Amino acid sequence: xxxxxxxxxxxxxxxxxxxxxxxxxxxxxxxxxxxxxxxxxxxxxxxxxxxxxxxxxxxxxxxxxxxxxxxxxxxxxxxxxxxxxxxxxxxxxxxxxxxxxxxxxxxxxxxxxxxxxxx
Amino acid sequence: xxxxxxxxxxxxxxxxxxxxxxxxxxxxxxxxxxxxxxxxxxxxxxxxxxxxxxxxxxxxxxxxxxxxxxxxxxxxxxxxxxxxxxxxxxxxxxxxxxxxxxxxxxxxxxxxxxxxxxxxxxxxxxxxxxxxxxxxxxxxxxxxxxxxxxxxxxxxxxxxxxxxxxxxxxxxxxxxxxxxxxxxxxxxxxxxxxxxxxxxxxxxxxxxxxxxxxxxxxxxxxxxxxxxxxxxxxxxxxxxxxxxxxxxxxxxxxxxxxxxxxxxxxxxxxxxxxxxxxxxxxxxxxxxxxxxxxxxxxxxxxxxxxxxxxxxxxxxxxxxxxxxxxxxxxxxxxxxxxxxxxxxxxxxxxxxxxxxxxxxxxxxxxxxxxxxxxxxxxxxxxxxxxxxxxxxxxxxxxxxxxxxxxxxxxxxxxxxxxxxxxxxxxxxxxxxxxxxxxxxxxxxxxxxxxxxxxxxxxxxxxxxxxxxxxxxxxxxxxxxxxxxxxxxxxxxxxxxxxxxxxxxxxxxxxxxxxxxxxxxxxxxxxxxxxxxxxxxxxxxxxxxxxxxxxxxxxxxxxxxxxxxxxxxxxxxxxxxxxxxxxxxxxxxxxxxxxxxxxxxxxxxxxxxxxxxxxxxx
Numbered sequence: 001x002x003x004x005x006x007x008x009x010x011x012x013x014x015x016x017x018x019x020x021x022x023x024x025x026x027x028x029x030x031x032x033x034x035x036x037x038x039x040x041x042x043x044x045x046x047x048x049x050x051x052x053x054x055x056x057x058x059x060x061x062x063x064x065x066x067x068x069x070x071x072x073x074x075x076x077x078x079x080x081x082x083x084x085x086x087x088x089x090x091x092x093x094x095x096x097x098x099x100x101x102x103x104x105x106x107x108x109x110x111x112x113x114x115x116x117x118x119x
Numbered sequence: 120x121x122x123x124x125x126x127x128x129x130x131x132x133x134x135x136x137x138x139x140x141x142x143x144x145x146x147x148x149x150x151x152x153x154x155x156x157x158x159x160x161x162x163x164x165x166x167x168x169x170x171x172x173x174x175x176x177x178x179x180x181x182x183x184x185x186x187x188x189x190x191x192x193x194x195x196x197x198x199x200x201x202x203x204x205x206x207x208x209x210x211x212x213x214x215x216x217x218x219x220x221x222x223x224x225x226x227x228x229x230x231x232x233x234x235x236x237x238x239x240x241x242x243x244x245x246x247x248x249x250x251x252x253x254x255x256x257x258x259x260x261x262x263x264x265x266x267x268x269x270x271x272x273x274x275x276x277x278x279x280x281x282x283x284x285x286x287x288x289x290x291x292x293x294x295x296x297x298x299x300x301x302x303x304x305x306x307x308x309x310x311x312x313x314x315x316x317x318x319x320x321x322x323x324x325x326x327x328x329x330x331x332x333x334x335x336x337x338x339x340x341x342x343x344x345x346x347x348x349x350x351x352x353x354x355x356x357x358x359x360x361x362x363x364x365x366x367x368x369x370x371x372x373x374x375x376x377x378x379x380x381x382x383x384x385x386x387x388x389x390x391x392x393x394x395x396x397x398x399x400x401x402x403x404x405x406x407x408x409x410x411x412x413x414x415x416x417x418x419x420x421x422x423x424x425x426x427x428x429x430x431x432x433x434x435x436x437x438x439x440x441x442x443x444x445x446x447x448x449x450x451x452x453x454x455x456x457x458x459x460x461x462x463x464x465x466x467x468x469x470x471x472x473x474x475x476x477x478x479x480x481x482x483x484x485x486x487x488x489x490x491x492x493x494x495x496x497x498x499x500x501x502x503x504x505x506x507x508x509x510x511x512x513x514x515x516x517x518x519x520x521x522x523x524x525x526x527x528x529x530x531x532x533x534x535x536x537x538x539x540x541x542x543x544x545x546x547x548x549x550x551x552x553x554x555x556x557x558x559x560x561x562x563x564x565x566x567x568x569x570x571x572x573x574x575x576x577x578x579x580x581x582x583x584x585x586x587x588x589x590x591x592x593x594x595x596x597x598x599x600x601x602x603x604x605x606x607x608x609x610x611x612x613x614x615x616x617x618x619x620x621x622x623x624x625x626x627x628x629x630x631x632x633x634x635x636x637x638x639x640x641x642x643x644x645x646x647x648x649x650x651x652x653x654x655x656x657x658x659x660x661x662x663x664x665x666x667x668x669x670x671x672x673x674x675x676x677x678x679x680x681x682x683x684x685x686x687x688x689x690x691x692x693x694x695x696x697x698x699x700x701x702x703x704x705x706x707x708x709x710x711x712x713x714x715x716x717x718x719x720x721x722x723x724x725x726x727x728x729x730x731x732x733x734x735x736x
Contacts, residue, residue: 006316023613030716030720032721033720034719041208041209044204044208045204045205045208048201048204052197052201052204052378053379056193057197057371057374057375057378058371058375060364060365061364061365061371064363064364068330071327072330072331072344072347073330073346074362075363076364077193077346080196080197080364081185081190081192081193081196081329081423082188082326082420083195084193084197085196085416085419085420086202086420088201088204088412089412089413089416090698091204091208091406092203092204092207092405092412093409095207095208095405095409096207096406096408096409099212100402100405103401103402116463
C-alpha cells in the first residue's frame with residue numbers, strides 16, 4: 001500500500017468517519033482496483049490478438065515457411081489449428097489467477113479501512 | 120453384436136441417465152428455473168457450458184468442414200474458442216456481479232430503456248431459434264443412420280426427452296444433464312480419434328499424431344509425415360494443399376473478418392452468457408470460464424486431427440476402387456445420400472477437384488430428383504453418351520460435388536474399421552451434443568418470453584407461481600416449434616447460422632462491453648448503435664445469401680467480404696456510432712452510474728447481488 005494512502009488515512013482518522021477524505025480512501029482503493037483490472041485485461045487481450053489474429057491469420061502465410069520444431073506442422077497452420085486454442089486456455093487461466101489475487105488484495109484493503117472505522 | 124444393438128444400448132443408457140437427473144433436480148421457484156438457484160460449482164458449470172456450446176454443428180459438422188477446408192477450417196477453431204477469452208475477460212464476471220436472470224435484463228437495466236430490452240429480446244429469440252433448428256436436424260441424421268428409424272420419429276424422441284427434463288428442472292435440470300452429456304460426447308469424440316491416430320501414426324495422442332509420420336505399412340514408404348502426404352494427395356487430385364493459407368476466395372481479409380465475427384459473436388451469444396449467471400460468485404464465474412474453455416478445447420484440439428485423418432482415409436479408401444472393392448462404410452452411407460457415386464463408365468471411383476470427379480452428395484435434392492438424374496445418367500453410360508444426360512455435369516452445376524461434410528465425423532470410425540461399439544458410441548455422442556445445446560437454447564427462448572417480455576415489461580406484478588408456470592409453458596411450446604423445425608427444416612437453416620453469430624457480434628457484444636467499460640454511454644447512443652449494427656448486418660446477409668448480391672469490397676479489398684464475416688463490420692459500426700453519439704448526449708443518471716460501479720467491483724460494495732434482495736425482484 002502506498003504511502004500517500006496511509007497518510008490520507010491518518011488524516012482521515014482525526015477528522016472522523018464521515019468526512020470526504022474517508023470516502024476518498026475507499027474511492028482511491030476502488031480506482032486502483034479498476035486500473036489494475038484494466039491493465040491486466042489490456043495486456044492479456046494484446047496477447048490474445050497477437051496469437052489468435054496475428055500468428056493464426058495475419059502472419060500465417062509467412063509462418064508457414066517454418067516448421068514447429070520436432071514435428072511436421074507448418075507453423076502458421078499449427079497456430080490456426082492448435083496453438084491459438086492452447087494460448088486462449090492459458091490466457092483465461094492467467095486472468096483467473098491474477099484477478100482472484102487482486103480481489104483478495106482489494107478485499108484486505110477494504111477490511112483494513114473497515115477496521116479503522118472508515119466505511 | 121452389431122452396430123445397431125450397440126447403438127440402442129448406448130442411447131438407451133444415456134437417455135435414462137438424462138431422465139433420472141431431471142427427476143432429481145426438479146425445481147419449485149423461478150430462481151431455480153432460470154439460473155439453477157445459483158448453486159452450480161464452477162467446474163460443473165464449465166462442463167455444462169462446454170456441452171451447451173458444443174452443438175451438433177461442432178460435433179458432427181466442424182471436423183468435416185475442416186477436413187474439406189484445410190487451414191481455412193481454422194477460422195471455426197479460432198473463432199469459436201477465441202470468443203471465450205473475450206467472454207471471460209470482458210463480460211462473464213461483470214454480468215455475474217449484475218446478477219439478474221438474462222442478457223436483455225442487463226441491457227434493459229443498464230440503458231434504462233424498454234426499447235433496448237425489446238431489441239435484445241428479439242435478437243435473443245431469433246439467434247436461439249436459428250440455432251435450435253440445426254440441432255434438431257442433427258438429432259434426425261443420427262437417428263436415421265444408426266437406428267434406421269424415420270428422421271421424424273428420431274426428432275420426436277429427442278423432443279420428448281428435452282421436453283421432460285427442461286420443463287421439470289429448468290436451468291437446474293438442464294445444467295446437470297449437460298454435465299452428463301459433456302462426458303458422453305467427449306468420450307465419444309476422443310475414443311475414435313485416439314484409435315485412428317494409433318492406427319495411422321502409431322501415436323495415441325491425436326494432436327501429436329497429426330504432426331507425426333505415417334506408419335510405414337499404411338503409407339507404403341518410411342518416414343513420410345501425415346500432413347506432407349495429405350498435401351501431396353490433394354495436389355495430385357487437383358485440390359489445394361491441405362496446410363496452405365489463403366486459398367480461393369478465403370483471402371487474408373476474409374479469414375480475418377470471419378474469425379473476428381465468430382469470436383465476438385461467441386462472446387455475445389445469450390445461451391452462453393446466461394450460463395455464468397448460475398454460479399455462486401464473481402470468482403466462480405471467472406473459473407467457470409476457464410473450465411469451460413478447457414473442456415471445449417478437448418474437442419476443438421482433437422477435431423483438426425480427426426479432420427486430417429478422415430481426409431486421408433476418405434481419399435485413400437475410395438479412389439481407384441471398383442464396385443466390389445468399395446468399403447462397407449460407403450455402402451452404409453450411400454443410403455443416406457450424404458455420399459453418392461456417379462461413374463463415368465470405367466467402373467472405378469475417382470474423387471478429385473476436376474471435371475472428372477465422380478463423388479457427390481444429395482444436398483437438398485429429393486429422392487425423386489435423384490432417381491431422375493441417376494436414370495438419365497445410366498442411359499448416358501449405356502448409350503455411350505448419345506442419349507440421356509451426364510449426371511456428373513448436372514450435379515456439378517448444382518454445386519453438389521464431393522461428399523456431405525456431416526459424414527466425416529460419423530463415418531470416420533467406420534472408414535478406419537474400428538470396433539462396432541466405438542461406432543455406436545459416436546451416435547450417442549452426436550445425440551448428447553445436439554440435445555444439450557437444444558435444451559440450453561430453449562431455456563433462453565423461454566426466459567426471453569416469460570421473464571423479459573412478460574414479467575419485466577407486460578406484467579411486473581406477476582406472482583412467482585404465475586411466472587414459473589409461464590416459463591414452463593413457453594419452454595414446452597418452444598420444444599414443439601423446434602421439433603417442427605427439425606421435421607420440416609426450412610431450406611435456409613444452414614445459411615442463416617452466419618446470422619446468429621453476425622447478429623450477436625453486431626448487437627450484444629459491443630452494447631454489453633460499452634455498458635460495462637464506459638459509464639458515459641447513455642440510452643440513445645446505445646440503442647442507435649445496436650439498431651444500426653443489426654440492420655446493417657441483417658441487410659448484408661439477407662441480400663447476399665437470398666438475393667445473390669455480390670459481396671461488397673468496400674472499395675479497398677480485392678475480394679468481397681464473406682457474409683459470415685460481416686458481423687465484424689457490423690460490430691465496428693455499432694462501436695463507432697455509439698461512441699460518436701455519446702459525445703452529443705448526456706451521461707446516464709446517478710442510478711445507472713451506481714449500477715455500473717457495482718458491476719465493476721466484486722468486493723467492498725458487497726457480494727454479488729442475490730436475486731431475493733435485488734430491488735426489482
